[in-house]
Amino acid sequence: MPVVDVDPDELRELTGHDEKSDDDLRADLFDLGIEFEGWSEDDEMQLEFAPDRLDRLSVEGIARSLRYHYGDDRGVYVPSTNSPEWTLVAEQTPEERPYITGAVVRGLDFDEDSLESLIQIQEKLHATMGRQRAKGAIGVHDLTMLKGEAGRDSTGKSIRYTAVDPDEETFVPLDSDEEMTPREVTERHHMGADYAGLVADMDRYPAIYDEIGLFSFPPVINGRRTEVSEDSRDLLIEMTGTDQWTIDHMCNILCYSLSARGAQIERVTVEYAEDAPGEHAGRTLDRPDFSTKTKTVSHERIESIVGVGFDEETVIDFAERSGLDAERTEIGDDELAYEVEIPPYRVDVLHPLDVIDDIGRAYGFNALEPEYPDVSTVGGRHERSRLEDAARDALVGLGFEDLLNFHMINEEENFERLGIEPGDDVVGGGRPVTIAQPYSEAYTILRTWALPSLMMVLENNTHRAYPQHLAEIGLAAELDESENTGIAEHRTVGAVLAEAEVSYEDARARLQALAGAFGKGLETPPTEHPAFIPGRTAVVVLDGETAGMIGEVHPEVIVEHDLEVPVAAFELRLDALR
């Protein structure tokens, strides 16, 4: 979940509520679903919230939400914008990253805090909507350091988004004094190298030019020439990415934040060349696009979801207190509904239900009286789960301590330490389901049988009193092409008897009792298995069907697990008891 660092003094200033104490702010933020996680080293509040309201990724965004919450602001707010002077031309752009958007922002008066806030919101947008810059990357530049190329109409100024040979062009990147090629930046610039992976597969790298030359290498790094400082008053924002909607909305969120700092937003013209890749070839866009959208929300649906009755004025009031505008309308046969207008910074509203959630939050969900639903159904257990429980009860009655082990294990524990190999035609020898990027070397496959887990428990409990009669009913799995998932999953019944004097017969006696409890005829014809002592190993046959095996565990396996007592064991498929 996103966390933003917010200076409470700034929050008081931006909301216009000097009288709020830190505790007041924390309580008010909690009401919005924003949780105080602690104080940062710089005495800022660390605020965490769910990743839907990305418009709250800055102190300005959080202040806006609070002002609505306090009732200081109502309804949709759209800042005014000036007509475009600058043009962003997209020409021979890289196919992997075809889109660009942007804005010009004028009249900023940065101080240390507001500049830091600008940096933070960029980072947060990159981490969330921008998917670590893969989907959208932001570049913010000092406008006075840019010299526009002559626009297509002679009055305008333009910059050009294009693709370059990674070795042919040079520029001085941020945090460096050295002229480097884009490839050199990805290879040895301390910040550039972090994002090298995003361009690694590209033949030609993304680049943005003005009249003077290359000044930005998205999504990796900006040039030093246009670096923003506290003295910067006018900015050019450009965003490139793989999806126009995403970068347009990242731009909206950023522009709303800067506007809240008193800046004037000036639109830009985005001009895609006729042969530009992507879906906008030959089109001209006016950005940022602050147009609102509407959702039609049924009154009855609001009432049925929240579970209480509302009158029309209340719904409209709650919408306005959420920063939305609602207007009465009708759908179908005179059914009361609302046209709800959504501001351009809201990226989370996909469906009318999302508006209902806003209205519910404005009403206060915690004010609702819980009510047990008047719906009658018949409950019951699944057959497999009843069978499993019956078998477990029988084992417990036979004196076994029921265990619960992990289904994940590694090859060494599952195979090697039991003396078998994947693909062996013995119990446990199935080919294992393998995990692609395991977190831990201890858990790399799904177990093919339960005996290895039980042996591990014995191994870890040699200091505990014997006898240790352990049993487990749990999942085992192996590759099986005849299954839809390619995996045969089954429940296996594993049992071990470990104590100073124990033999095959002790295991056979318990297995007999288990089989008998389920009305199964038991036969145990001799067999061989590397994990068991030859001559003391048998197949478990229930009602004529092979179900598993039983035997005395081989001393080699016992010693391998650092045990000093003999172990007798059996393992069978749960479904054989059916």
Next chain:
Amino acid sequence: MKLPRAQVAVLKTADANEYRAITDVATEADLQSETATGAAFALAEEGLVTVTEETDESITLTEEGEQYVAEGLPERRLYDAALAAGADDDPVDLGTLIGDAGLDGDAVDIALANFARKGYGTVDSGEVAADPDAGSKPDAERVALEAISEGEGVADALAAVLGDDSQTDAEGVLDQLERRGLGDRTESTIRRVQLTDDAVTALMEGVEAAEEVDQLTPDMLTSGEWRDAEFAEYNVEAEAEEITPGTEHVLRQTANRVKDVLVGMGFQEMQGPHADAQFWINDCLFMPQDHPARTHWDQFALSEPDQIDDLPDDVVERVRKAHLEGVGEDGEGYHSPWELDVAKSLDLRGHTTSLSARYLSGYQEGELDPPERYFSVEKVYRNDTLDPTHLLEFFQIEGWVMAEDLSVRDLMGTFTEFYEQFGIEDIEFKPHYNPYTEPSFELFGTHPETGELVEVGNSGIFRQEMLDPLGVNVDVMAWGLSLERLLMLMYGFEDIRDVHGTLCDLQLLRDVEVVY
């Protein structure tokens, strides 16, 4: 008078004129000492004997102590060697003296430490100076060691060798021996027994032993012999041998309790694959394929096998469309790529909502006919860091209700009812965000013991973008909760690894108290 055999034996062996130790009585009467003690107390109850108790302290030598009896104390050997080398006049090299005294290993350190303590002299810069007067008397510790070895009284021996005033210090010498690990002191209770006048009278009148029986046998029952038998008394207060009963694992017990509660509330149980297509795990839940949650949750992807063979085409197409275009007249989709290959790739399920998706689609058990309630208590897998409260595998309690016009209040009422069954009251609902529910709520409950507010689950009403593609046209509200979290609340476990998995501690599992 008829008495049990052991009591008769004690009565006949004890004396009317002096107190005799019960251990001596037992030896003479050929009884176990515990049996004789038991008999003596029984006789005392009858007023036939009086029993006295006193505490006796004895000391035995350790191996090291025995060794010093034979070889002498190391510090004294060093002192003797020093005197022999003339160290009472001029300091002598320590190394030489150690050789002369035949000391090695730990004995060197022991010698040096005690040499200084006893004022035998000083050791400075590797040279030893000895005080000729210090050794004029025998060493008290040595005297005590020898006395213990010979079975003589330490205080008496000290008095004999060192003069009367040393007697008072015997306790100090013994403490010192114990500190040095040369002797072990133990305390024991000595009981003595003496006959009362009543006993003397009884003995004169004649006392005989009743027929005593150790074990009731089938023979005795059938023959009727038991009628004349006197049953030997057992020490019924003594602890018996420990046995380990068969027990159901505590987490299973908790799972079963949850299942009982849910079945009682009208829920049917679901089941389905642990390894499943991301389609059922994520795509059906309206999670965009590039959503950070798909990596944040760090689900285990499989390398072998890596794809499901087959998905229901119609459901796939509707899910794809919901992701790209949204659902409903003014619904919107995600601005994220959607690939069938990603949907078909296999993961270990990160939540059992994959089962809910399978059931809701009708793919698992056929079309559902609302109203319905379903649940599962099954394992889920997350590629996370193992720590006391997080496992790579844990159980998720999943539940949902499918009916017309469900509201947030119904959701709240269901959870309030469910959690009350586990003593967790005052459930609080915090509005939250999930890609697949709207509205969504995190559930917090008050810990019954600590009063702490803890997160107990996550819930919501499934989004249209999830339900429409699955062919569901009524409301479905759902929730998920970690079973282990509930277990820790109910039993107060602090480290879940002690309970679940191959690192489990059998003793801990054996010691778990029953909760019902």
